[in-house]
Amino acid sequence: MQPNAPIKFGFWPEQASTFAFEVDLLFGFLMAVTLLFCIPITAAIIYFAVRYKRKSENDRPPHIEASKTLEIVWSVIPLFFVVIMFFWGAQLFFEQRTPPPDALQVDVTGKKWMWKFQHKNGRREINRLHVPVNQPVKLRMASEDVIHDVFIPAFRVKQDVLPGRYTMEWFEATKPGTYDLFCNQYCGTMHSYMVGTVVVMEQADYQNWLAGFTGETPEKSGENLFNKYACNTCHMAGSGQRGPDLAGLLGSKVALKDGNVITADENYIRESILNPQGKVVAGFDPVMPSFQGVLNEDQINHLIAYLKTLKPAAGAASHAAAAAGGIQITPAASAPAPTDAVTSPTATQGAH
Ligand code: HEC
């Protein structure tokens, strides 16, 4: 495959994901409704303009009372169509916001002006994304600088990629092949060069392709970082620790100093590392240093991957529910975390 596949132009992008047909159908409906209103209204405007043109200076139109029936009819009919658009669009929106729990995660980092991808075993690529066919794939995305956007027309998905938090996009490709990926937010002078290719492979081919990489896994790299940046000095279970036990944190409920209880998703963990004073865990002093500017996006991803591998010690009450991974962006996407898993450092961590 050539490194820079030519961008395909066409009237209508190919349909290559499970969303494609649904999105096109809705789009077709919007188009049909638009034409249904636009054509008769335009025709009426032209007809009336000619038919009722003022003929002379003292041409006075007769007084006409508005017809209630007519008013109601032309309010209710459009309302009916608009309500359909709303529910149909909302249904599709929630579908696109809710990745299946078994979705394969790929980490995406956008920066001026390239796309970096990392697969679950650590394999990396730039401006080219390999994914298996007939398998839900979830992109967990962050930006190292400005707002970017991952747009894959053939899959009918697009989502902004933001500095400072994770966003998510998912799809299930239905046809092997290569497809365009565009940055869809104007992000600077070379924005139009921020393009890539999605290569959809048969599942076995994808597995072979992945297996071609035997380097460090994100989990291992995360473990090294955890030691290198001395996270372990405060966070390793044991007496006298200054920070909370991080085992089983993802998906658990965390009681904060300000009285709120939140569910620890990946955005929370990310924020805890970059801005520890933003949300302080109840029962702890805000002594954790910020790692803003110290750790890059890759390193944060790896730390999170490592934290996911930490299982709570048997009998430990804190962070009991190690939920299956995943960012939870919509309420619909979040697995209900057991309510009894509230972090209670005083009860479980003993010495302070
Ligand atoms: C000087 C000690 C110290 C170091 C070093 C430290 N932390 Fe922390 N960390 C804390 C304390 C104390 C808290 C709880 C108070 C708060 O939320 O700020 C905390 C909270 C957290 C939380 C939120 C925990 C929860 O239960 O909600 C995460 C995640 C975290 N740290 C990760 C890290 C990582 C990753 C590193 C290394 C890159 C690190 N910490 C380094 C002391 C530390």
Ligand SMILES: [Cu+2]
């Ligand atoms: Cu961009």
